[in-house]
Amino acid sequence: MVAPFRYTVSAAQVIFGSGSVSRLAEAITGQGGKRALILSTPHQKADAQRIAASLGPLAAGLFDGAVMHTPVDVTERAMAAYEKAGADCVVAIGGGSTIGLGKAIAYRNDAPQIVVATTYAGSEVTPILGQTENGQKTTVRGPGILPEVVIYDPELTLGLPVNISVSSGLNAMAHAVEGLYAQDRNPISSMMAVEGLRALKQALPQIVNAPRDIESRSEALYGSWLCGTVLGAVGMALHHKLCHTLGGSFDLPHAETHAVILPHSAAYNAAAATDALKPAADLFGGSLGSGLYDFAASIGAPMALRDLGMKEADLDHAAELATGNPYWNPRPIEGKAIRALLQSAWEGARPR
Ligand SMILES: NC(=O)c1ccc[n+]([C@@H]2O[C@H](COP(=O)([O-])OP(=O)(O)OC[C@H]3O[C@@H](n4cnc5c(N)ncnc54)[C@H](O)[C@@H]3O)[C@@H](O)[C@H]2O)c1
Numbered sequence: 105m106v107a108p109f110r111y112t113v114s115a116a117q118v119i120f121g122s123g124s125v126s127r128l129a130e131a132i133t134g135q136g137g138k139r140a141l142i143l144s145t146p147h148q149k150a151d152a153q154r155i156a157a158s159l160g161p162l163a164a165g166l167f168d169g170a171v172m173h174t175p176v177d178v179t180e181r182a183m184a185a186y187e188k189a190g191a192d193c194v195v196a197i198g199g200g201s202t203i204g205l206g207k208a209i210a211y212r213n214d215a216p217q218i219v220v221a222t223t224y225a226g227s228e229v230t231p232i233l234g235q236t237e238n239g240q241k242t243t244v245r246g247p248g249i250l251p252e253v254v255i256y257d258p259e260l261t262l263g264l265p266v267n268i269s270v271s272s273g274l275n276a277m278a279h280a281v282e283g284l285y286a287q288d289r290n291p292i293s294s295m296m297a298v299e300g301l302r303a304l305k306q307a308l309p310q311i312v313n314a315p316r317d318i319e320s321r322s323e324a325l326y327g328s329w330l331c332g333t334v335l336g337a338v339g340m341a342l343h344h345k346l347c348h349t350l351g352g353s354f355d356l357p358h359a360e361t362h363a364v365i366l367p368h369s370a371a372y373n374a375a376a377a378t379d380a381l382k383p384a385a386d387l388f389g390g391s392l393g394s395g396l397y398d399f400a401a402s403i404g405a406p407m408a409l410r411d412l413g414m415k416e417a418d419l420d421h422a423a424e425l426a427t428g429n430p431y432w433n434p435r436p437i438e439g440k441a442i443r444a445l446l447q448s449a450w451e452g453a454r455p456r
């Protein structure tokens with residue numbers, strides 16, 4: 105029998121396909137926009153300039169200062185650029201860092217957001233904004249934060265470096281794994297989670313072998329859209345809590361931290377969520393923690409927190425922070441077991 109559920113559908117419009125960035129102008133005007141502020145990281149400035157040039161007068165300006173974890177001082181500078189340009193909407197071209205900046209602007213002035221998503225992080229389809237101020241990362245959720253239109257053009261991901269593709273893909277897979285055992289999961293979110301995992305499991309090894317293969321890039325973007333939608337639709341648990349702690353308080357890189365932690369958080373929860381996780385375990389050879397570990401190793405993912413700059417001496421403090429405030433998780437949060445999990449992740453040991 106299907107258990108009773110409540111599912112709030114996100115309102116974002118998705119335009120998917122090779123060459124779909126050519127529909128950006130239509131997406132801007134469809135939102136009533138006449139003057140878009142284009143956002144990017146410094147690294148993607150050239151792409152953003154090229155796309156802005158194709159928009160003609162619809163592009164009112166370019167702010168290329170997006171950085172990871174959405175620092176509030178960067179948002180304030182982008183807000184000033186928005187005002188100076190006389191903009192009436194934002195176009196974020198990039199991954200979670202650029203999309204986070206667009207969300208932070210919209211959170212403050214309700215600007216319509218059009219996103220051209222170029223990694224697999226999934227932020228473009230969530231009503232979640234994480235921002236950093238005075239060394240503290242806080243997260244807010246709200247309908248005004250969800251971008252209105254998302255364009256997925258696999259051609260724009262052909263140059264995403266393989267190492268970022270791998271970590272970002274595992275970041276997306278983590279949304280799906282946690283979505284499968286979420287307290288507020290429903291049949292649709294679980295279906296999207298399993299299909300997202302399947303698509304990324306198929307695509308990532310092919311991207312490692314042939315980074316410019318449009319079919320596997322397309323499959324990976326499709327999988328990341330599904331996994332991101334799951335993140336936006338249901339609650340997350342231990343895995344995301346650990347990664348937010350490690351990113352927010354120890355400045356570890358976002359996607360890479362997700363990649364290292366995922367096999368360990370999945371192993372921690374496996375016995376407490378056997379039925380919910382079964383479709384994922386089946387995909388990865390029966391045992392989810394070790395299966396994900398072997399998969400991550402096979403595609404060259406980072407495997408150990410120590411390789412990301414985490415100090416062993418900080419593991420006690422990280423465990424305290426990650427267990428300090430109670431939150432729901434399928435297996436109770438046990439201090440000693442979480443400390444052991446972090447030790448294994450720091451060493452890069454294979455979970456059993
Ligand atoms: N709020 C949410 O729902 C949510 C979800 C996931 C991640 N995030 C946030 O997103 C940030 C991380 O995002 P990310 O992992 O996508 O990394 P990112 O956006 O920082 O991108 C990583 C690097 O890759 C470059 N890049 C991106 N796409 C490229 C492409 N197609 N070709 C070449 N280079 C490209 C970027 O310019 C950047 O230098 C973190 O701040 C994280 O907290 C938020």
Ligand SMILES: O=C(O)CCC(=O)CC(=O)O
Binds near residue numbers: 204232
């Ligand atoms: O940092 C944020 O913007 C929130 C990130 C989030 O909830 C998903 C993630 O950790 O990948």
